Structures are given as structure tokens and as C-alpha cells.
Amino acid sequence: MLVMSVSVSGCGVDEPPPGPSEVFAADVCSEGLLNQDAVHALELLTGAGTPFKPPTNVGDVAWVAGVLERGYTKNRASLGGEVCRARPVDRKNPREISVTFEIEHELTRVDEQSESGKGYYWEYDLGRNALASAKQGRLFFDCASDRLAGPDKAVPVRANVDTLGPPANVDPRALREANLTILHSAARALAKEMGCKNNGNLPEQLVIKEKAAPTR
Structure with a gap:
């Protein structure tokens, strides 16, 4: 019996090119998740x-x-999952951003109003409710879809954005609104993908309208 040893190296076999070692804001999240305003945010x-x-x-x-x-x-109900994580290449830059989704059980919806007016989040007129601080944002909207409970029953969806180490030299209001901008774009993208009726009643263009400031 003749035993042959075959090596693929140097025999014209093409290997896939290596992926990029770094990406920038426009490409760090999955395609279609962030519109141009959200990229700037x-x-x-x-x-x-x-x-x-x-x-x-x-x-x-x-x-x-x-x-x-x-x-x-x-x-x-569903914990959903993470749809974006922006981790800087430079380990000395602590400013990470994570975007996640979940479906709250419709009998609880425990977080939707629990933080409003309690000295942490500002409340905004977006979806069913939206809460934002310099470090976090929460957007609650309804999705009536054949992929969930059907076109006539709204299911509560929650979008989350969490920012680690936001810049200290930026106006906190601008940081809150940046988190809200990312939330709006991501939630619209998910609502379209899920086939939510009227895109979850989320407007195509974000209009930032405060409902309440946190009390202290």
C-alpha cells in the first residue's frame, strides 16, 4: 500500500483574506440598525x-x-439578545455601548414606569414610554405582528442601550438624547424586521419631546 501525504500549503489553495482589525461607528453595529443620526450619537x-x-x-x-x-x-416573554456591542480597540478607552432587546411579560411590565421621576431617568414621549440618562436608555413599544400574537394583539417590547463611561465633558442632556437616538433607530429596525403594525408606532423621524424630568 502506498501512503501519500498531501499538504495544501503552497498548492494554489486560496485562503479567505483576514477580516478587518478594527471598524468605526458606521460599521460596528449590524447593518441597518443605526441610521446616520444614530451613528453620530x-x-x-x-x-x-x-x-x-x-x-x-x-x-x-x-x-x-x-x-x-x-x-x-x-x-x-423573551430575554432576546444583544444586537450591538461597540468595544474600543484602545483598552484605555472605557466607553463601551451595548444594545439589547427583550419582550416583557405583559402581566408585569415592571420596569416601564418604575424609574420615572425617581431622580435618575428623564422621561420622553416616544413609543409607550422612553427613559434616558447619560449612561442608559430604555424604550418601550408595542408590537402587533403575525410573528408574535397576531396583528390585533400588541406585545410589549423593550429596547435597551447601556453606555459604559460616557464622556464627562459633554452636556448630560446631549448624552441622554444620544442614547435616545440610538434606541429609536434600533427599535425602528427591529419593528420593521418583526413586521410590527405601524412599525410599533415609532415615528420615522425622531422628535425628542420630554415628558418629565427626574425629581430629587
């Missing part, structure tokens, strides 16, 4: 021109929509 929160690590182990909008759909079918 991410740059405000992290620093313009900040290079990020290429995203890994983070699903795109279609993936997280599927997770929400399956979770709702099984449990009438």
Missing part, C-alpha cells in the same frame, strides 16, 4: 473617530427578531 458617546473591535458573538437584527419570536412562542 454613538460617536458622541464614544468619541469621534474611535476605532472599535470587530463585532463577534453578536447577532444581527434578523437573528434577535428570531430569538424574540421563539421566546415569546414558548414563554410569552
Whole structure:
């Protein structure tokens, strides 16, 4: 018996080119998640021109929509998943951003009003309700969709953005509104992917309208 050893190196086998070592704000989230205003908002929160690590182990909008759909079918609630994580390449830059979605159980909705007016979040007229601070944002909207409970039953969806280490030299109001801008764009993208009736009643263009400031 003749035993042959075959090596593929140097034999004309093409290997895929390596991926980018860094990406920037326009490409750090999955395609279609952030509109141009949201890209600018991410740059405000992290620093313009900040290079990020290429995203890994983070699903795109279609993936997280599927997770929400399956979770709702099984449990009438779903933790969903992370659809964007912006991690700066420079380890000395602590300004990370994460965007996630979940479906709250319709009998609880525990967080929707729990922080309003309690000295932390500002409240905004967007979706069912929206809350934002310099470090976080929460957007609650209804999704009536064939992928969930059908076109005539609204299911409560929650979008979250969390910012680690927002810049201290930027007006806190601008930081709050940047978080809200990212939330609006991401939630609109998910609502379209899920087929939510009237896009979850989220406007195409964001109009920032405060409902209440936190009391202290």
C-alpha cells in the first residue's frame, strides 16, 4: 500500500483574506440598525473617530427578531439578545455601548414606569414610554405582528442601550438624547424586521419631546 501525504500549503489553495482589525461607528453595529443620526450619537458617546473591535458573538437584527419570536412562542416573554456591542480597540478607552432587546411579560411590565421621576431617568414621549440618562436608555413599544400574537394583539417590547463611561465633558442632556437616538433607530429596525403594525408606532423621524424630568 502506498501512503501519500498531501499538504495544501503552497498548492494554489486560496485562503479567505483576514477580516478587518478594527471598524468605526458606521460599521460596528449590524447593518441597518443605526441610521446616520444614530451613528453620530454613538460617536458622541464614544468619541469621534474611535476605532472599535470587530463585532463577534453578536447577532444581527434578523437573528434577535428570531430569538424574540421563539421566546415569546414558548414563554410569552423573551430575554432576546444583544444586537450591538461597540468595544474600543484602545483598552484605555472605557466607553463601551451595548444594545439589547427583550419582550416583557405583559402581566408585569415592571420596569416601564418604575424609574420615572425617581431622580435618575428623564422621561420622553416616544413609543409607550422612553427613559434616558447619560449612561442608559430604555424604550418601550408595542408590537402587533403575525410573528408574535397576531396583528390585533400588541406585545410589549423593550429596547435597551447601556453606555459604559460616557464622556464627562459633554452636556448630560446631549448624552441622554444620544442614547435616545440610538434606541429609536434600533427599535425602528427591529419593528420593521418583526413586521410590527405601524412599525410599533415609532415615528420615522425622531422628535425628542420630554415628558418629565427626574425629581430629587
